[in-house]
Amino acid sequence: MNQDELKRAVGEAAVQHILPRLEKDSIIGVGTGSTANCFIDALAQHKHLFEGAVASSEASAQRLRDHGIEVFDLNQVAGFDFYIDGADEINNNLEMIKGGGAALTREKIVAAVAREFICVADESKLVDTMGDFPLPVEVIPMARSYVARELVKLGGDPVYRTGVVTDNGNHILDVHNLRIASPIELESKINQITGVVTNGLFALRPANVLLLGTQDGVKTISQ
Numbered sequence: 001m002n003q004d005e006l007k008r009a010v011g012e013a014a015v016q017h018i019l020p021r022l023e024k025d026s027i028i029g030v031g032t033g034s035t036a037n038c039f040i041d042a043l044a045q046h047k048h049l050f051e052g053a054v055a056s057s058e059a060s061a062q063r064l065r066d067h068g069i070e071v072f073d074l075n076q077v078a079g080f081d082f083y084i085d086g087a088d089e090i091n092n093n094l095e096m097i098k099g100g101g102a103a104l105t106r107e108k109i110v111a112a113v114a115r116e117f118i119c120v121a122d123e124s125k126l127v128d129t130m131g132d133f134p135l136p137v138e139v140i141p142m143a144r145s146y147v148a149r150e151l152v153k154l155g156g157d158p159v160y161r162t163g164v165v166t167d168n169g170n171h172i173l174d175v176h177n178l179r180i181a182s183p184i185e186l187e188s189k190i191n192q193i194t195g196v197v198t199n200g201l202f203a204l205r206p207a208n209v210l211l212l213g214t215q216d217g218v219k220t221i222s223q
């Protein structure tokens with residue numbers, strides 16, 4: 001199977017994972033990116049079984065609506081069981097780097113509300129140590145250069161993602177050359193830099209379940 005087929009397989013597996021626990025009034029937290037899109041497309045066939053979704057980006061909200069799935073504002077919703085999203089890297093503790101599509105802040109917010117985070121990824125995303133994928137950091141525009149200098153002090157090489165404005169109106173710095181030995185510590189440290197909205201490490205709130213697309217089928221890895 002090629003990478004697109006693996007993504008479709010995990011998207012379908014995520015639907016099968018949540019299907020038995022869906023109720024008429026269920027709201028589903030939905031992530032962003034090409035793998036999350038496969039989940040959205042697979043979910044659409046079952047839209048009569050649940051109430052609607054909360055999306056982590058304008059792009060996902062539009063895709064959900066295009067399928068006729070109602071999208072709720074997060075402030076309208078008290079809580080929900082599942083958040084399904086992809087990752088740019090994930091390790092064996094189910095800690096992740098996310099934000100390759102610049103949606104990291106809303107993803108972190110929606111994930112925080114969900115009781116279970118189900119990560120959907122093809123096997124190329126599983127790593128022993130994170131950091132080969134440049135770590136995205138969302139910054140308030142006027143703080144960009146200051147934050148970049150602080151990130152250099154932490155040992156990284158930040159690169160401004162030119163031309164990208166997040167759904168929140170902010171900028172992204174991609175931090176290269178980090179070897180992330182202590183993800184929880186680094187996540188906290190970067191978030192303490194004034195001007196940082198959040199960074200793409202999901203270690204304080206890792207996934208609960210990883211559905212990993214491999215050539216031997218979809219493997220389920222739980223914490």
Ligand SMILES: O=C[C@H](O)[C@H](O)[C@H](O)COP(=O)(O)O
Pocket residue numbers: 031032033034035036085086087088097098099100101102103104107
């Ligand atoms: O901002 C984007 C998200 O964090 C995505 O979940 C991540 O980049 C993975 O995307 P994809 O499934 O397209 O590889």
